[in-house]
Amino acid sequence: MPPLPDYRPKQLSLGPLETEILNIVWDMGTATVKDVHDQILADPDRELAYASVTTVLRRLTNKGWLTCHKQGKAFYWQPLVSRKQAQAIKSYDQLHRFLAVSNPDVVASFADSLDTASLEQLSEIATRLQAIRKKREEKR
Template identity: 65%
Template sequence: MAPLPNYRPKQLSVGPLESEILNIIWELGSGTVKDVHDRILTDPNRELAYTSVTTVLRRLTDKGWLACIKKARAYYWQPLVTKQQADVIRAHEQLQRFLAVGNPDVIAAFADSLDETASEQIQAIAKRIQAARQAREEQ
């Protein structure tokens, strides 16, 4: 089970272009504006200004998703969380919002409406949670 990372971006919401550029940075490991811009323009039907890529990279930095590092005469952006960590953070946030409903009847009705595969997944998750808690208690 992947633990909830200690670091979290300041703002979790990202728009479609921010998400696309964040995925490119994850694929590259780190990259310059040119690296990201070139990757986007590999699609011949796509147009995007170089300055727009710069703006989005800065916005992702302000939101806490990326760090900007100057190496020689170029600026490189690198992720502050991995894609897997981002997935864990987002899933945790979604679960917290779902549980914030606070009405056990609503949550039970939702769980009752799930198909057999989803119910089995929930049961498997509950077993993993119980095993993780037992392992922590035994330490």
Template identity: 70%
Template sequence: MTPLPSYRPKQLSLGPLEAEILNLIWELGTVTVKDVHDRILSNPERELAYTSVTTVLQRLTQKGWLVCDRKSRVYTWQPLVSKEQAQALRAYEQLNQFLAVGNPDVVAAFADSLDQTSVDQLEAIAQRLRAIREAREDKECI
């Protein structure tokens, strides 16, 4: 289970090209503009200006997803959260938005419409939460 990271990007929402480039960075690790640009252009059906890649990397840095480092004349970027941490943050955000509906009848109607596999997943999540909370309480008693 991936816990929520202590660090959170300033803005979670990403455009399609931002998401694509962030996925490439998670795959490659530390990258330069050229690394990302070359990878995108490895698909012969794609066109993307080098400057567009630079702009997207700068936006991802401003949004808090990446950190930029300059060594001599080369800029490199690396992610501040892992892909798994990002998925946990997005799931947390979506769950909070869903629960913000605030009407228990709406939430119950949604839950009632779930198929058995989804209900089983919810029950497994509830069991996992109970185990985590019990372990936390045991630690506090020590």
């Protein structure tokens, strides 16, 4: 997973349609409303108004996930963070929310209930943290 980017979207929570459309834009890199609309309608069982796609793209822009620029008569949307950066941002946010509402006993109880594979992952994470902190100290 990549390190946390300096940029974070204003609002992390996304609805199902917002998530679907964001994934389409990530796959395309740059997309117009028509590009996204055509991709959704490629599924013969789907119906979605062109105006609805426009609304969701604008909403994703307002939430800080996309940027929009006009070229000629068309508007083009691009992601402001990559899919991997978004995963890192969301994971970081979830972990911080979990730690903020939990006392050390709850966190310890949760960790104690993990299976062996998860405990090995936690051990690997702790090792990586030590290496990162050591490098940071060496730079000072």
